[in-house]
Amino acid sequence: MRSIFNGKGLSRYWIIPPPVNLPETTVFIRLVRDLARTHKNLHVVVGDWRHAFHGYAVNPTLSRHFGLALSPMECFRWRTLPMGWSMSPWIQQSFGWLLVAG
DSSP: OOOOOHHHHHHTTTTOOOOOOOOHHHHHHHHHHHHHHHHHTOOOOOOOTOOOGGBBBBOHHHHSSEEEEEEEOOOOOOOOTTSSHHHHHHHHHHHHHHHHHH
């Protein structure tokens, strides 16, 4: 079973994160093609982490904001970065760049 958290309302309470600036696929391919014409030993590395947000655990205090209440007595909480929270892409991209650049 899968749920996607709608964090639009919650995201208003956090600072707006910087954009992650991911290029469109066609722009990226065109850039690599143009660079390959002048740089014969060009190497390109592309990374894509499957289920990336779900790989980052959040502490219990933050997790309290990411929940699904079924009743006053029953609530499910995300223990990892939810996909619908505005900070999740920025956090994931920051860690991703640390891994790539490290």
